[in-house]
Amino acid sequence: MLDRYARVLGGERPEHTWQRLFLTRMETVALGVLLLAEHGWNLSVINRFKVPQAAPDAGNDGPRIYRVELEKHKRGAGRYFETRNLTDDGAASPGRLITQALEATVFARAAVHTLSPGTDRFLIWRSAKAPLDPQDETSKKSGIGVFGFGISGSTAKSWATQQGFSSSPFRRGRRTVNTLHRRVPGQNSQATHDRVYALADPQVRQAAIPVIAEAAEAVVTKAHATAFAAELREGADPADQPTATADCHDYDNSPYPGPGGGCSASFLMCLACPNARIHPAHHSRLAHLHHALDNLRTAIEPDQWQNQWEDGHAGLEHLKGQLGAAVWTRALADVTNTDRELIALLLNGDLAP
Structure with missing residues (x-):
């Protein structure tokens, strides 16, 4: 690198050069945690996430509407995919994080498209160097050149350790988000959400006691009035x-x-x-x-x-x-x-x- 460029950038280290354009592996995990917190998706869905497609809006100032495709292999053949529409019409809207994530990954997605046209992976990060064996099939599936795709379980654990957590945030975090904060299904049916998440969570059951008691009292009062x-x-x-x-x-x-x-x-x-x-x-x-x-x-x-x-x-x-x-x-x-x-x-x- 020419010295004059290095001086402008502040140095030749990764944080001064390519990290200005591309997310690192750990930054990608942090983005995945934000997607978990916002939408209640699990790690397998986030890991395979494809680039959301923006639908035409009503005008130049209209909201952005993203068509998000969720890949869920546990459903069985023929039912792998489910689509959601997420609208970005303000800071608190469900599509705002998608807009920000697209902006954060735009250069990585452009670089990967140059290396392998048609690649539609959403979460792309850059490493300091390419895999040791470029012919390794596993490496090909998880990235191209110096670019990696998605979030692995081991990377999530490493991020958790760096942040002072005892385990990966995705499994327990998803249950907490869906049962205590969002209180609506993240990527499941209402029946599955109620049976597997809400009814199985001790905090939800404890919080439901006064609600059930109040409802029962209201029913009794109504019955008496009738x-x-x-x-x-x-x-x-x-x-x-x-x-x-x-x-x-x-x-x-x-x-x-x-x-x-x-x-x-x-x-x-x-x-x-x-x-x-x-x-x-x-x-x-x-x-x-x-x-x-x-x-x-x-x-x-x-x-x-x-x-x-x-x-x-x-x-x-x-x-x-x-x-x-x-x-x-x-x-x-x-x-x-x-x-x-x-x-x-x-x-x-x-x-x-």
């Missing part, structure tokens, strides 16, 4: 119409209208009706009905009880919780013969709505 919509009152309204389980505030405008108008719902459905009004005169009768349904549960087939009585029982459970244990206990003590007779008729189906 099973019990009656309004609690301190006393009766003379304008209301008494029924077997509550007072009806608006019989002609029922949520369950009959063919000829009025209400077609059973008296147990009164608990789930916003037109129903419940006051202390109903407490003993409803407490007795709740007790009778508990006894009925043990006397008939479970499916029959669920189909006929479970919703009404759920409404009474909700009412019991609203009134409190003391009021409910007192109501059971105040049950009259009239209450018993009325509830017996109700359970036997002798009361028509």
Whole structure:
């Protein structure tokens, strides 16, 4: 090298000369780690990565859309390849790293194309010298001349050691990225992502506990609201119409209208009706009905009880919780013969709505 060029570059060492244009082997591993972190791909996919093809954009200022081809040999013959479209329309977009990687490898890809036209490998790095045996078939597959392709497992381990990690970042890193950060499939189906990654990860299971509990509580709250919509009152309204389980505030405008108008719902459905009004005169009768349904549960087939009585029982459970244990206990003590007779008729189906 001429001295004047060396002075301008800062020296004749690799970092002053060819490393200005080409990635090193370790820099290529670092790029692979970024691809892992951004897209959740595994090392075999990153290692075989082909140059993404940019689709025509809407104009000079339009976003870049890359067609990325993922090679996955574990899927079996005929299903090796899968394509993704990644758009670069800003710093936080999924295609921005692809744009930056293309810029970082442009000179290496141009040099390799000159040596071997048609080569479409994306991750290309330069070494200080060519392989010792240029006729070695393994060398031919992994590179051309002083240029190498992809990331080997041993190179990934070497990079990890240099960075102070105990092992290659790709295997465990991919699981962490897909389950804890991206939380969406990287290169798998949703079913595989859920079964192999999310459900198998202890941190995901632990984090899911409060989410599941909150969802279950919301379901219970919704069920209670559906099973019990009656309004609690301190006393009766003379304008209301008494029924077997509550007072009806608006019989002609029922949520369950009959063919000829009025209400077609059973008296147990009164608990789930916003037109129903419940006051202390109903407490003993409803407490007795709740007790009778508990006894009925043990006397008939479970499916029959669920189909006929479970919703009404759920409404009474909700009412019991609203009134409190003391009021409910007192109501059971105040049950009259009239209450018993009325509830017996109700359970036997002798009361028509």
